[in-house]
Amino acid sequence: MRAAGEKKVTTSAGRNELPTRAPRKRAGRGAARPDDADEVGLDALVGHAGYAVRRFQIWIFQDFVRTLASVDIRPTQYSVMTVIGANPGLSQMAVAKRLGIERARLVHLLDSLEGRKLVRRIKSKTDRRSHALHLTAQGGLSLAKFKQLAAEHERHVEEKIGKGNRERLLQILAGFT
Amino acid sequence: MRAAGEKKVTTSAGRNELPTRAPRKRAGRGAARPDDADEVGLDALVGHAGYAVRRFQIWIFQDFVRTLASVDIRPTQYSVMTVIGANPGLSQMAVAKRLGIERARLVHLLDSLEGRKLVRRIKSKTDRRSHALHLTAQGGLSLAKFKQLAAEHERHVEEKIGKGNRERLLQILAGFT
DNA sequence: TATTGTTATACTCTATAACTATA
DNA sequence: TATAGTTATAGAGTATAACAATA
Numbered sequence: 001m002r003a004a005g006e007k008k009v010t011t012s013a014g015r016n017e018l019p020t021r022a023p024r025k026r027a028g029r030g031a032a033r034p035d036d037a038d039e040v041g042l043d044a045l046v047g048h049a050g051y052a053v054r055r056f057q058i059w060i061f062q063d064f065v066r067t068l069a070s071v072d073i074r075p076t077q078y079s080v081m082t083v084i085g086a087n088p089g090l091s092q093m094a095v096a097k098r099l100g101i102e103r104a105r106l107v108h109l110l111d112s113l114e115g116r117k118l119v120r121r122i123k124s125k126t127d128r129r130s131h132a133l134h135l136t137a138q139g140g141l142s143l144a145k146f147k148q149l150a151a152e153h154e155r156h157v158e159e160k161i162g163k164g165n166r167e168r169l170l171q172i173l174a175g176f177t
Numbered sequence: 178m179r180a181a182g183e184k185k186v187t188t189s190a191g192r193n194e195l196p197t198r199a200p201r202k203r204a205g206r207g208a209a210r211p212d213d214a215d216e217v218g219l220d221a222l223v224g225h226a227g228y229a230v231r232r233f234q235i236w237i238f239q240d241f242v243r244t245l246a247s248v249d250i251r252p253t254q255y256s257v258m259t260v261i262g263a264n265p266g267l268s269q270m271a272v273a274k275r276l277g278i279e280r281a282r283l284v285h286l287l288d289s290l291e292g293r294k295l296v297r298r299i300k301s302k303t304d305r306r307s308h309a310l311h312l313t314a315q316g317g318l319s320l321a322k323f324k325q326l327a328a329e330h331e332r333h334v335e336e337k338i339g340k341g342n343r344e345r346l347l348q349i350l351a352g353f354t
Numbered sequence: 355t356a357t358t359g360t361t362a363t364a365c366t367c368t369a370t371a372a373c374t375a376t377a
Numbered sequence: 378t379a380t381a382g383t384t385a386t387a388g389a390g391t392a393t394a395a396c397a398a399t400a
Binding site: 043 | 229259330
């Protein structure tokens, strides 16, 4: 996973000539096999938005996990707590639909957050099938801390791709939120 | 998973006013609970590049799988075959490093592709620990077809976010490939 | 009948560790 | 001793199906 070691922290937005390496080439020694990873051409993958997005998503995900490691919160947990915090009383179905999480998966996520006393499931009076979700007092305080760390992570993103590019990215992808 | 049903195929690049919904609001009936998913505010998630990127990645991934369903090829399989096709004789380690795949995982991916007669592992003469990877004749023909379908998928992306935005996206993320 | 939360299953993917055969 | 490929395991995430309680 290249992202861990962190080379190329170029911090910027300067080098934008698509790296379309020649699809065929031979390595340094006598042999015809490029054992040096950077000599390996991507061919059609250059030009696929999905490939670039996947690599970026992996980087961003790992930076988030690393930055919030001290509080042991992962991106999905953060998104669930944020939505509950902003919309107290929401049902599990509503949270699942809003975040695009399977309702079956949300059950386990909430089990974990509830076990950590960050979230509470309260039986709904109006619809006894459903639960009203709330942050606990501790959950509210913790979320404030999580948001600080998440903002720090966001600054890492800014350093990585550049301030203007980050904003442009948010604009381009606004329709998917 | 919102993407399956497909609402908002707005095909474009027009609506870019960040949807910062008010963090608190009540639903239609007398109650105070927004059961309508679109009434639920995202709060801090708006403004996190990672959240938008994750949602976009899910959409793009699913469109790829759908578009290449007839040939039963997933994004990772496609990337592996493309790199082998462009760099015949590559070792497993070189492919794994280049694509950011764990070498342990690549073993299973290659087992599957080799079982389908698309790829062949050939024992290296120079280093008997390693395998030289090649597409079979059938694999080469198949890959051409996969590339056609992947290009079709790429057109879907273009329709979804707009031609200019897609190009800009590739530029912004070029450093991650 | 339909929906909410739940349990269960299967498969993909990430992250490790350990083993073997070579180097 | 280090590396390439392999096997194994654990957890996250996706995708389903089915069930009980309730609507």
